[in-house]
Amino acid sequence: MNFTTDCKFLENELLDVVRLFKRRPETLSHAFTYEEGVFHNAFTVDGKVFSFEDRGQVRNELEFKRFERRFAKLRLYHILSDTYGEEMPWGALTGIRPTKLAYMEEENGRDFAELFRLMRVREENIGLVRQILETQRGIYEKRDGNTDLFVSIPFCPTKCAYCSFITAPIEKTRHFLPAYLSGLEKELAASPESIGNLRSIYVGGGTPFALNEGELERVLKAIDPIFRNANRAVEYTVEAGRPDVFTDEKLALLKEYGVTRICINPQSFSDETLQKIGRKHTEADIYRAFELSEKYGFIINVDLIAGLTDETPETFVDSVEKAVKTGADNITVHCLSLKSGAKLKEETDYLENDFISNMVASSREILSKNGYAPYYMYRQKYQVGNNENVGWTKPNKACVYNIDIMEETADNLAVGANAVSKRVFTEKGLITRFASQKDLPTYLVHVDDIIEKKRIFFE
Ligand code: SF4
Incomplete structure (x- = not known):
């Protein structure tokens, strides 16, 4: 597959999304721009152009990267999933620690399920994560040292x-x-x-x-x-x-x-x-x-x-x-x-x-x-x-x-x-x-x- 992106820090993660599928495009390119809270992601997949706009309130560099990672991966997942007619058990999530992501969302006062649904994670897997967080109660301890x-x-x-x-x-x-x-x-x-x-x-x-x-x-x-x-x-x-x-x-x-x-x-x-x-x-x-x-x-x-x-x-x-x-x-x-x-x-x-x-x-x-x-x-x-x-x-x-x-x-x-x-x-x-x-x-x-x-x- 011939792949290019102008968003270097996302190169591997976008490839991770592609790897979820058994079929692959022959050519894939990605371009990104950001303007006043709007994330523009454009993909060209085997000559077909797709563009998306997503909004996110950004307070710092870390958040900016987090949003861009989320939107770009999600949108690429949508394209490939629709093109190949396949949904993945964990949707567009490619990270190895879904429960850690769930904890992060909860610590920020959000129900993790909202983000997981946005990333098209199957309901039974959202339930699994919820059960794991529950079983870990009393053992999970986040403390320096x-x-x-x-x-x-x-x-x-x-x-x-x-x-x-x-x-x-x-x-x-x-x-x-x-x-x-x-x-x-x-x-x-x-x-x-x-x-x-x-x-x-x-x-x-x-x-x-x-x-x-x-x-x-x-x-x-x-x-x-x-x-x-x-x-x-x-x-x-x-x-x-x-x-x-x-x-x-x-x-x-x-x-x-x-x-x-x-x-x-x-x-x-x-x-x-x-x-x-x-x-x-x-x-x-x-x-x-x-x-x-x-x-x-x-x-x-x-x-x-x-x-x-x-x-x-x-x-x-x-x-x-x-x-x-x-x-x-x-x-x-x-x-x-x-x-x-x-x-x-x-x-x-x-x-x-x-x-x-x-x-x-x-x-x-x-x-x-x-x-x-x-x-x-x-x-x-x-x-x-x-x-x-x-x-x-x-x-x-x-x-x-x-x-x-x-x-x-x-x-x-x-x-x-x-x-x-x-x-x-x-x-x-x-x-x-x-x-x-x-x-x-x-x-x-x-x-x-x-x-x-x-x-x-x-x-
Ligand atoms: S027992 Fe485990 S570590 Fe050892 S060869 Fe088999 S899979 Fe690898």
């Missing part, structure tokens, strides 16, 4: 077919592990000064349980002083990961070090699917992981994905029902995201919006009926069907870390390779980020440098 600690374990037993994460099969990267663990220990030892009011600790992957017991204990031991120094009972999650790497010894270690939550992440309960996506485990392994975990009383999250290779709505519904039967406290329903590679992206035959939207609708129905409430959500680029990922929870079991991350209400002190630390200045409405190196060898070379830069970053 609140902090979450993230520890990155970028190792997995095998690489899943759909994965775009930097992780590699552990047999190929195990030789980095001793140095990597030393890097984590160094970073964690240097961290306490950067931690304000600690709300949660999250050891994420990858697959943290890809580590053996001794390796896992090194990580837990390095976190322990931070956990013990926290002023109150801090939520502590280890995203253990795939069911086939669960052992009683690893679970006992988590208990010993005060972990309160774990994740058993099968993605599907279908043995056929699991094989196709490159997993080594079976449905039976999932139940085994639950049995092993039972005596420790952890809050358990189960991850599922809608849209996995060759799955039908029936296969997916079967997985949701089986996940419910395990008694998991949290069930997170992801929709496959195709940023991972051109090959998958080109396999569009199973990417029909309605197909995935039906899976999502079924999961919402089953989980609501079984006492789960949606408690956080996010969207990703290239997500199959333009849907969303939603975390569901039984009453009082929501994960603080997930809420803080998605709503961007707390600092994130992130440790390890490919870890992005974040500072949130709620009063100023400012967020700054510091990313460590993604690949293991480069990270290992830069650990000392990262520690110093992060110290300054958090000062």
